[in-house]
Structure formats: structure tokens, C-alpha cells
Amino acid sequence: MSDSKYWNKTVETMPRKQLRELQYKKLKSQVRHCYDNSPFYQRKFKAAGITPASIKSLDDLSKIPFTVKTDLRDNYPTGLVAVDSAEVVEIHASSGTTGNPIIGAYTKSDMEAWQEIMARSIYTAGGRREDVIHIAYGYGLFTGGLGFHYGAQKVGAEIVPASSGMTQRQIKLMKDLGVTILCCTPSFAVYLAETMNTIGVNPRKDLKLRLGLFGAEPWSERTRQRVNEALGIDAFDVYGLTELCGPGVSMECPEHNGMHIWEDHFIVETIDPETGEVLPEGEEGELVFTPLSKMGMPILRYRTRDISVIETDMCPCMRTHSRMMRVSGRSDDMLIIRGVNVFPSQIEYVIMGFPELATQYEIHVDRPDALDTFAVKVELNEEYSKSSCVNLNDLKRRILSKINNITGLNPEIHILKYGELARTEGKAKHVFDNRKGKT
């Protein structure tokens, strides 16, 4: 095993003042690149009455207008590409199910930067060249599979490019190949653990798994505890999005106190999602990112809709890069039920607190008449499903009371048998809002 805990100590522990200087230098050239080569940003700058000369310090970043998801959809497929098409070497796209997909276009230098931060991310969690890394994020247009693949390649580890699907065969491969690191969505990690239990594979005895690198969807601390326990691993949170590069924008270190944002490649701001006002450090709000190394499809002040808090105090790991706390939800995932704001993560938090329940859940909202209906479907875990001594009415009452404490609402609670809710191999679908189009 290598002895250093850093992939690039100079960069990862760079004093914050120096890091800010580096960001300013890169921001200036990024703004210049957009101004010279992107008709989209030329129009935006003109409308805002700014030129590259208007950016005289990092504080001037706030003069630049935000870029939002609809800008990307409206300029599909290549309206934001700022290089000659011959410079583009790879395309990825988000998994959105409605409208135009969000495209990511990469040049050779974009690919190198992405590979570097993915290698840094894997290394930060403890991945080394001696590891066998099983990548069960989807390969293809989604950035998850290939993003981890490129990073693991640079670390020099042995890669099992499993992609999604064929869960039982994945478990066999993990066992036979001595896989030590699992990379997938947290919901697929839960599903793998459940399947192992069903087919009689004991991860602690039969596998060599030690780490899990899970992201691409919100998950809770309690899900982490459950997965750690079920698989006998140390699970790490990893964050990113197609518009910025893919996974690798930020990564947890072994302190597990937030994900270090690789600030030599990204500037982060937190804003009030309603007013767009920049919030002081440490306040919860929507994350806005400005990537600093993107040439193919540069993007400035991108509104992610992801809600989190940024901390800049020194982490015991001595990395100076600021940390984003777990994403508590997306501002556009927030449900307004009978006038009350409800985040799916609040419901997940309650469910994970009941050892009698499996981790799968669904939230159903509808408006058959004038009033919203709200139902939560949960499952008993495998053991309780088989037992006849569970008092379902009492369990229902306790779940309801916890949800009511947090939201003030009284959803219908449906307790199903283990395995009755659909499982997913990629990002989980928890919310079924059937009110769309109903007034």
C-alpha cells in the first residue's frame, strides 16, 4: 500500500489564500474563454452589461448572471460548446426523463482534468492500486460508470466494469474476483445487500469488500449506517453532475464530515433559491458552481438546485478545500403538500430509524378533488416480514407520529411485505406526484 493519504498533497493542502488566488487566475481565463468563444455567454454578458474586464476580483463573480438547466435544454445539443467540434472527444448526457437531455461535451484537456479529480476522489476515500474496484454505476451516456472507470484507471487499480443489471452475477463476480471497493448508487448498494442476504452470501465472510463510493442521488446518514453494517464496509459520499463534469466535484475524506469540493477546479457559492441572493458561509441554500477547467462546454455560475451547507473550517485530514454537507434535497424535489414544504429526505430519515423496516420506500401524492392526498409506502425488512409477531397497527402509529413531528402532516401509511416495492439498479425513484396538471 502507498503510505501517503493524499493524491496531490500540494493542491489538497494548499493554504486557502493561495487557493483563492489560483481560483481568481483560472476564473479570469475562463471568463475570457466564454466571452471570446461562446455566443451564448456573449449574449449573456452583453445583457448584463459586463465584459471580462469587469471581473477584477473573486467578489466580482456575482456580476455574472446565473446559468440554469433550461439554458442547457434550450441550447440543446451543442449551443453551449465553445470549441471547434473537432476538439470534442467525448459526450455524456444526464438521465433526465423529460425534454432534451443535458449534454456534457469534453475536450482532451477536460477529460484529463476529470480523470485527475476522479483519481483524487477515489484515493481520498482510501482506494489504492492494490484494490479491485467494482463499478456498478451505469456505463454509457450517464457519467457515473465511465467517470469512476477513468479515475480508477489513473489510480492503477484493477477494474471490474460491471455497469448495472444482473445483480446476482455481480455478487458472484464480487466474490470470485476479490472485489475490495464497490462504486454504485446508495440504493443499488442497499439492493445488493438485500440480494446477498436472500441468496445466502455473507459479505463479511465471503467478500473482501472494504469501501463503498456511493452517490448520484440523495441518501441519509442512517442509510449509510445500514449499508456499512450490512456489507461490513466504510461508505463514502461522492457528488457531481453532468453539467460540471460528472462525479468527482466533491468527495468525502475518511473523517466523514462533508465532501471536499475540489476548489482548484470549482468555485462554489450558496444562494437563496427564492431570491438568488448570495448567502453567507455556513448558511443552507442552493449550490451554485463555476467550473474553472472546462474548455469544451464552459459554464459560469451554474444553479444546481441542490440544497446544502458549505463549511470552510479546517478538516482534521488537513485538506483545505471547503466541504459541502450531505445534499438534503433538490429545491425542485421539494413537495408542497397542503401548503407544507416536505423534502423526501425527511421521510427517508424517519423510515431509516425503524429497524423493523427495509430501506425501500415510496411517497405518493395526488389531488383527486380539492385536497392533496399523501401516502407513504414502506416495507417490513426480510426478518420481520416472515415473523407473525409484528404489531402492524402499533408500527403504523409510531411511523405516523414521527412523520407528523417533522412535517405536521398525517400521511396514510402502508406497510408492505419485504420485496413488494420495485427495486432499482440506478437512481431510485421514491416520489410519485400525480398532481401534475391538476389544479
Ligand code: DLL
Ligand atoms: O449523478 C453524477 C454522479 C455519478 C455523481 C456518480 C456521483 C456518483 P447527473 O445524472 O447529472 O450526474 O445527476 C446530478 O444528482 O444535481 C444531485 O441532485 C444528484 N446527486 C449527485 N450526487 C449526489 C450525492 C450524476 N452524493 C444530480 N448526494 C445532482 C445527493 C447527488 N445527490
